[in-house]
Amino acid sequence: MRIGILGAGRIAKVHARSIAAHPGASVAMIADPCEDAARELAEAHGARHTADPAEVISDPEVDAIIICSPTPLHAEQILAAAKVGKPVLCEKPIAMDTETIDKLFADLEGLDPQVMLGFNRRFDPSFAKVRRLVDGGVIGKVEQVTIISRDPAAPPREYLASSGGIFKDMTIHEFDMARFFLGDIATVFAVGQNLDPELADSGDFDxxxxxxxxxxxxxxxxxxxxxxxxGYDQRLEVFGDKATVNADNIRETTVQVSTGEATDAKDPYLDFFLERYDAAYRLELAEFIDAVENKRTPSPSLKDGAAALAIAEAAEKSARTGTPVTL
Ligand SMILES: NC(=O)c1ccc[n+]([C@@H]2O[C@H](COP(=O)([O-])OP(=O)(O)OC[C@H]3O[C@@H](n4cnc5c(N)ncnc54)[C@H](O)[C@@H]3O)[C@@H](O)[C@H]2O)c1
Incomplete structure (x- = not known):
């Protein structure tokens, strides 16, 4: 499969690496208005480059598209790819607001697009195993799910200003993980915190x-x-009436060092998302390619992306008003 990538930033590099490692795929073309970034990534993968994303979408030697551009551009690029019948793997979130997503669904009517959302954590081998244990009945009836996700350090202020806020930018992954185990969400109650003095005037929760x-x-x-x-703290627990299952942080090695000062000292957690979720990104790409080749609806779908964003908007409202929100 010859894959075109829109964007040549952080996550585009991850997907380009996964494509290069996949036996059935190659990076065909990369578009980024910052042409130097497109050229650099394209050269690393023996691909063509352009400053114009429309050229990648229409190129006859591009079979599928991965959207790695800034979030406000995702909806229009999904639509453009759907209009020429090309399958899409789109990074999260689909858009900054549900109105844009509603319009996208209306615009996609009759096009029958193959679109997968980049909720890579569903493919993390540990989290996926927890899901298999749930499906296999090992946990019994699921009662409570606990998800912890902490970044090592806050991103630059400029990033925060255009991120859409913590719920759409960061928690969106956890909202999708919650849906992975609970299905559709009925109520949302969020408490937002402003405890980091460096971010006190950012207008966002830290x-x-x-x-x-x-x-x-x-x-x-x-x-x-x-x-x-x-460090990058990524944990999950599922509690049911038959068992409790935990997925812990991942370290580079399992070596433990004990001295007079400290016992059982281990490597730090894998840090940051590029390293921690490396396997997940590769498995996500493999699922996309397999779904496209076998003409299946890829999962997670556009609808999963829309549901996660609706929860993010409800969480923002709940945190700002101090009241629970019913979806
Ligand atoms: N799944 C994940 O773990 C994960 C991780 C990081 C980012 N993301 C998502 O990926 C997207 C990109 O994030 P990033 O961190 O790579 O950002 P980034 O700023 O590193 O890269 C974005 C790139 O897109 C380029 N760009 C701007 N306009 C464009 C256009 N019209 N067409 C194509 N490219 C364009 C920019 O020049 C930039 O090089 C965001 O939606 C973000 O939420 C997902």
Whole structure:
């Protein structure tokens, strides 16, 4: 499969690397208005480059598109690819607001597009195993899900200003993970925190705790922070009436060092998302390619992306008003 990439930034580099490692795919062409970035990434993969994303979408030697541009451009690029019948793997979130997504769904009517959303954590081998244990009945009836996601350090202020806020930018991954285990979410209650003095005037929260429930009363708790002195903290627990299952942080080695000062000292957590979720990005790409080749609807779908954004908007409202929101 000859794949075109829109954008040549951080996540585009990850996808280009995964494509290069996939036996059935190659990077065909990369577009970025910052042409130097496009050229550099394209040269690293023996691909063509352009400053114009429309050229990649229409190129006859590009079979599928991966959208890695800034979020406000995703909807129009999904639509452009759908109009020429090309399958899309689009980075999260689909858009900054649900109105844009509603319009996209209306515009896509009759085009029957093959679109997958880049919720890579579903493909993390540990989280995917937890899901298999749930599906296999090992946990019994799921009652509570606990998700912890803390970044090592806050991104630059310029990034925060255009990020859409913590819920759409960061927690969106956890909202999708909560849906992965709970299905559709019925209620959202969020507490936002402003504890980092460096970000006090950013207008955004730098930490949050969110409780979600589904229609059966199964609850998920999400804990987020933009900073964590211990590193990139990514954990998950699913509690059911038969078992409790945990997916812990991942380290480079399993070596433990014990001295007179400290016992069982281990490597730090894998840091940051490029390293921690490397396997997940590769498996996500493999699922996209397999779905396209076998003409399946890829999962997670555009609808999963829309549902996660609706939860993010509800969380923002809940945190700002101090009241639970029913979806
Ligand atoms: N799934 C994940 O783990 C993950 C991680 C990081 C980012 N993301 C998402 O990926 C997207 C990009 O994030 P990033 O961190 O790579 O950003 P980035 O700023 O590093 O890269 C974005 C690139 O897009 C380019 N660009 C601007 N306009 C464009 C256009 N019209 N067409 C094509 N490219 C254009 C920019 O010049 C820039 O090089 C965002 O939606 C973000 O939320 C997802």
């Amino acid at each position: 930490g949050a705790i969110i409780t979600l429930t589904n229609a059966d009363g199964v609850a998920a708790t999400i804990t987020n922070s933009r900073h964590c002195s211990a």
